[in-house]
Amino acid sequence: MKVRVLIRLKPGIMDVQGAAVQRALGGLGFADAHGLRVGKLIELDVDAATPAQARARADEMCRRLLANTILEDYAIDVESAERLAPSAEVR
């Protein structure tokens, strides 16, 4: 089962990396970019019979390794293989 984990710094935690990237965008003329924060996307396959089971395993992985919950929040997305596959119409 395809699982995506989105890891983000908790609100209120200063993201110095995000601030630097936003400044760089500003330097390129994107003065309209605000509130930029950098996170992580982790994709994996989980052997599981049901999406709920895959989600529960991914949740345990996040708590034990993938996220540091002092700093980070995480969101788990379990998707079917078809939905994640690149669309044939996209070039």
Added chain:
Amino acid sequence: MRFGVVVFPGTWSDCDFHYVVSEVIRQPVKYVWHRERNLDDLDCVILPGGFSYGDYLRAGAVAGRSPVVEALPEFLARGGLVLGSCNGFQILCEAGLLPGVLMRNECLQYRCQSTHLIVDNVDTPFTRALRPGQVLQMPISHGEGKYHVDAETLRTMRQRNQIVFRYATAEGQVTKAANPNGSLDNIAGIVNEEGTVLGLMPHPERAAESAMGGTDGLLLFHSLLGSLVEDGTFSKR
């Protein structure tokens, strides 16, 4: 006093620590590979600096779940001491053996420089040879040394006197300018509740001989040796 210096793939300060223990304080020391679980013949385990497992995911995250780190709670329970410097501090936080976490430096730069540290707690086996308020000089060398912890844990840590070293001026003033990485409360080093695990971002092993430019780091090793009592165990706080 028998020391073990842990080596992860990507550790870089292991030889420096090994040198200081064997050649400067002249104590028995061996390297401990990260897959080792048996720490029975050791009194003090050192987690050196470096980039264990390339610091993939987060600094110290993968090493914090390695066999040798999983063996540390049992090692501590039977009276052992653990010292983590730089990446070793990050690993101890990731493993939950110390509170908090180390984040990317606020300045975004990798900082390799000399720092001054004020000593807040001399009631640990690692700081017994120091005076309260003493200022030490030790180098730092890291990109992720900004200590962070939630406000409530910080309060508890202060109550329990767990903050050991803070970045300061040469005169011992704790100022923003003396803080090289944006660390909360200028924190440079902390201990666990029992005082048996010390984590610090500075490198004591790089300030252990006059040829290195200073010997203040040696005071931590002298404290350790001075904490040994007759039966071979450590005098706790």
